[in-house]
Amino acid sequence: MALCLASSLIVRQDYDPYDQLVRYKWWFREGYMSSTGKCFDIGVATKSSLLEFERRQANVAKKYHISSDALDLTSDPAHLIDFDVKCSADDAAGNGALMRLAPVPLFFYQYPIYAVEYSGHSGEITHGDQKAYDACRYYGALIVAAVKGETKKDLLDENFFDKHIKWFDNKPLHPQVEHIARGSYKKAKGYDAGIRGTGYIINALEAALWAFWSDDGSFKKGVLAAINLGDDTDTTAAIYGQLAGACYGYEELPKWKEEIYAKEFIKCLSKWIAYEGTQWSPKKLSPLTNPSLIVIEDGSRPRRKSSVSSSSTLQPPGSEEHTNHNRPKSAEKRNLRSQPQRTYNHDKIKTASDVCRWLERLGHGCEAYANTFKEHDINGYWLINHIDNENLVKLGVEKAHQQTILNGIKKLKEECPVQFATVLKN
Numbered sequence: 001m002a003l004c005l006a007s008s009l010i011v012r013q014d015y016d017p018y019d020q021l022v023r024y025k026w027w028f029r030e031g032y033m034s035s036t037g038k039c040f041d042i043g044v045a046t047k048s049s050l051l052e053f054e055r056r057q058a059n060v061a062k063k064y065h066i067s068s069d070a071l072d073l074t075s076d077p078a079h080l081i082d083f084d085v086k087c088s089a090d091d092a093a094g095n096g097a098l099m100r101l102a103p104v105p106l107f108f109y110q111y112p113i114y115a116v117e118y119s120g121h122s123g124e125i126t127h128g129d130q131k132a133y134d135a136c137r138y139y140g141a142l143i144v145a146a147v148k149g150e151t152k153k154d155l156l157d158e159n160f161f162d163k164h165i166k167w168f169d170n171k172p173l174h175p176q177v178e179h180i181a182r183g184s185y186k187k188a189k190g191y192d193a194g195i196r197g198t199g200y201i202i203n204a205l206e207a208a209l210w211a212f213w214s215d216d217g218s219f220k221k222g223v224l225a226a227i228n229l230g231d232d233t234d235t236t237a238a239i240y241g242q243l244a245g246a247c248y249g250y251e252e253l254p255k256w257k258e259e260i261y262a263k264e265f266i267k268c269l270s271k272w273i274a275y276e277g278t279q280w281s282p283k284k285l286s287p288l289t290n291p292s293l294i295v296i297e298d299g300s301r302p303r304r305k306s307s308v309s310s311s312s313t314l315q316p317p318g319s320e321e322h323t324n325h326n327r328p329k330s331a332e333k334r335n336l337r338s339q340p341q342r343t344y345n346h347d348k349i350k351t352a353s354d355v356c357r358w359l360e361r362l363g364h365g366c367e368a369y370a371n372t373f374k375e376h377d378i379n380g381y382w383l384i385n386h387i388d389n390e391n392l393v394k395l396g397v398e399k400a401h402q403q404t405i406l407n408g409i410k411k412l413k414e415e416c417p418v419q420f421a422t423v424l425k426n
Contacts (some may be wrong), residue, residue: 001100003033006273009107013276017085017116017125021053022072035261045092049126052087074327088128095204096121097132099235102242105143112167115144134174138181139213141167146246158183158211176202185210197229197236208239219244220254344416349380364404369397384412
C-alpha cells in the first residue's frame with residue numbers, strides 16, 4: 001500500500017485521495033504493486049473501506065451509465081464532485097493507517113503543515129477513528145523532522161509536539177496519542193512493561209517508538225526488537241522502519257535490503273518521489289481531488305472535509321511515463337474552482353445580522369446597504385472570503401462606498417487566525 005501511495009503522489013504530483021483509493025483497490029483486486037502479484041494479508045478495516053469505496057463507485061457508475069473501470073480513469077468533474085473519499089467506519093483504529101504513511105511526509109516535508117495534515121487524512125480515508133488520524137499526523141511530523149535533519153534526541157523529546165505545534169495547525173492530539181508523544185513508550189523492560197505490537201493503532205505507535213527509542217542507533221536491532229514483540233510483527237516493524245529509515249538514512253540499512261524484491265524499482269521510486277516533492281508548492285495545488293485541510297462552517301467548529309471536490313485523472317497500471325521535460329498528462333489537469341488556500345473565519349462577524357451591524361458601524365453611508373446584504377444572506381464567512389468589487393456591484397453598492405467596504409473587509413481579515421480550507425470559486 002505504501003508503493004500504491006507513492007505511485008499516486010508521483011503520478012498526480014499532489015495529494016489525491018480518490019486516486020489513492022483506486023490504487024489500493026487495484027492492489028486488493030489485481031495485486032497492483034504487490035511483490036507476489038496478489039493481495040495478501042489485508043486488514044479488516046482496509047478491506048471494509050475498499051469494499052465501501054467500490055460500492056460508492058458502483059452508485060456513481062450507475063448514475064452516469066459508465067463502468068467502474070472507466071470511473072477509475074475518469075476526467076469528468078461531474079462524476080466525482082460529491083464523492084466522499086472517507087470510506088471507513090468512524091471507529092476503525094487499526095495499524096494499517098500507519099504502516100503505509102511514509103510517502104506523504106517524504107513528498108510534502110518542505111511544507112510541514114501540509115505534510116502533517118495530509119498524513120492524517122491519508123490514514124483517515126480507510127481508518128476513520130480520530131486516534132488513527134492523530135497518530136498519522138504525529139508520526140508524519142516525526143518523519144518530516146527526521147528528513148529535515150533533526151536529531152534522534154529531538155524526535156524523542158517529550159515536548160516535540162509543543163515545539164512543532166504550528167506544524168499541527170495548532171490543533172490538539174487525541175489524548176491517547178498525546179500520551180505516547182509525551183514518552184509513554186520509554187520503558188526499558190519493553191514487553192514486560194506492557195509494550196505490545198498489536199493491530200490497534202495506539203499500541204502499534206507506542207511499540208514502534210519503543211523500538212526506535214531502544215535500538216541504540218541500529219536499524220537492525222530496532223527491527224528485531226519490533227518483531228520480537230510478537231502479535232502483528234510485520235506491521236510494527238514497517239512502522240518502525242519508516243521513522244528509523246528517515247532518521248538513519250539508506251546507508252545504515254542492514255544487508256537485508258539486498259534481498260528485497262524489485263529493490264531497484266523501489267530505489268527509483270524513492271528518488272522519484274523525492275524529486276516530485278521538490279517541485280510541489282502550495283501555489284501549485286492540484287485539482288479538486290485535493291481535500292480541504294479544514295472546512296469552516298458558519299457558527300460551528302471547523303471540521304475536516306472528506307469528499308472529493310472534483311475530477312481525478314488517473315493513469316492505468318503501467319502507463320506512468322515521466323521525464324524531467326514532459327510532465328504526466330494527469331498532472332496537467334487543473335481545475336481552479338476549488339483549492340486548499342488561506343481562508344478567514346472571524347469570531348465576531350458570523351451571521352447576516354452581524355454583517356448588518358458591522359456595516360452600520362462602518363458608517364460613511366455603508367449602513368444604507370445593511371438590508372440588501374441581509375436579503376442576500378451575506379453572512380460573515382461569505383463577506384470576508386467572497387465579497388469583492390464585482391460582487392459589490394451586483395449588490396448595488398455605489399462606487400463611492402465600495403472601497404470603504406473593501407478596506408473594512410481587509411481589516412477583518414487581519415483579525416482572523418491563520419486557517420486553510422477549500423474555497424469554492426464560481
